[in-house]
Amino acid sequence: MKLVIGNKNYSSWSMRPWLLLRHAGIAFDEVKLSFNSPTFKRDALAFGPTGKVPVLVDDGVTVWDTLAIAEYVAEKFPDKQLWPRDAKQRAEARAICAEMHAGFPALRTHLSMNVTANLAGLGWNVAVQDDIDRISAIWTGLRARHRADGPFLFGRFCIADAYYAPVVTRFNTYKPKLAPALDEYMHTMLDLPEMKEWLAAAVQENDFVAHDEPYRRAPN
Numbered sequence: 619m620k621l622v623i624g625n626k627n628y629s630s631w632s633m634r635p636w637l638l639l640r641h642a643g644i645a646f647d648e649v650k651l652s653f654n655s656p657t658f659k660r661d662a663l664a665f666g667p668t669g670k671v672p673v674l675v676d677d678g679v680t681v682w683d684t685l686a687i688a689e690y691v692a693e694k695f696p697d698k699q700l701w702p703r704d705a706k707q708r709a710e711a712r713a714i715c716a717e718m719h720a721g722f723p724a725l726r727t728h729l730s731m732n733v734t735a736n737l738a739g740l741g742w743n744v745a746v747q748d749d750i751d752r753i754s755a756i757w758t759g760l761r762a763r764h765r766a767d768g769p770f771l772f773g774r775f776c777i778a779d780a781y782y783a784p785v786v787t788r789f790n791t792y793k794p795k796l797a798p799a800l801d802e803y804m805h806t807m808l809d810l811p812e813m814k815e816w817l818a819a820a821v822q823e824n825d826f827v828a829h830d831e832p833y834r835r836a837p838n
């Protein structure tokens with residue numbers, strides 16, 4: 619199984635399936651393409667029809683959309699229980715993934731992923747706050763209901779956590795004011811060994827766009 623991704627510093631869509639596969643212990647070969655390369659589009663088109671990442675290539679199948687990748691992997695590895703086992707919870711998990719997939723345009727535009735930068739206080743506007751408030755409501759409600767089952771949105775780690783992982787890193791980069799109740803979930807996600815692996819690799823890749831440089835955080 620091959621997962622084609624973009625820069626670990628910038629590619630929120632790539633982070634989701636990468637984290638999902640790693641956390642589940644599913645082996646894959648990583649192929650990383652640089653957004654800063656003049657051949658990015660051509661390189662990406664060699665793997666999938668949209669010229670975007672991520673793309674999963676497995677056993678003669680090409681899957682080029684994050685939600686489709688998550689579903690494909692969940693079907694291929696049912697024992698990994700990548701969606702919640704309970705049908706009602708599964709429906710809700712799918713709904714919040716779809717909401718992330720299609721929504722939160724202000725957050726995505728103004729707090730774009732940049733995991734190694736410190737952009738505290740930047741990017742905020744009223745529309746961004748509306749997105750933050752909606753995400754806060756999702757996380758707070760799920761954590762309150764599933765606290766007894768574990769530290770993730772539905773208790774156990776599932777596709778929904780992978781889906782919201784780049785929001786966790788965005789909040790860590792832009793540091794908007796969040797309800798204290800969300801700190802615990804932020805820490806749970808940032809402390810995941812796979813998340814740490816991704817963040818460390820983002821520092822190492824040293825492939826930043828020039829206007830980002832003044833904001834680079836010192837490596838931990």
Ligand SMILES: N[C@@H](CCC(=O)N[C@@H](CS)C(=O)NCC(=O)O)C(=O)O
Nearest residue numbers: 629630631632670671672683684685
């Ligand atoms: N709907 C796609 C979105 C993929 C996407 O927009 N990927 C971005 C990187 S995060 C990309 O490849 N951008 C490069 C480009 O548009 O040229 C998915 O869910 O995977």
